[in-house]
Amino acid sequence: METITSLVIEAQGGDKKAMEQLYQQFRPLLLKESARYGELDLDCYQxxxxHFIRLILDFKVRP
Known part of the structure; x- marks a missing residue:
């Protein structure tokens, strides 16, 4: 099983499957935050x- 750190490093190296795995792990949080008042706000979700993808790509991993 891969760690979040290893997935981030792989995603930053261009591994699309690693980025997809990270996204799927955090998707419930993104959906929760996009549905603050009982309805899913698709613009907010997008x-x-x-922003999540940009953060993953810009995140500095310390050894």
Whole structure:
């Protein structure tokens, strides 16, 4: 089983499967935060998803 750290490193190296695994792990949180008032706000979900991907790609992993 891969750790989040190893998945982040692989995703930063261009591994699309690693990015997909990370996204699937955090998808419930993104959905929860996009549905604050009982309804899913698709615009919010899309913004959070894009921001999540950018954060993964920019995250600095310390050895």
């Amino acid at each position: 913004e959070l998803s894009e």
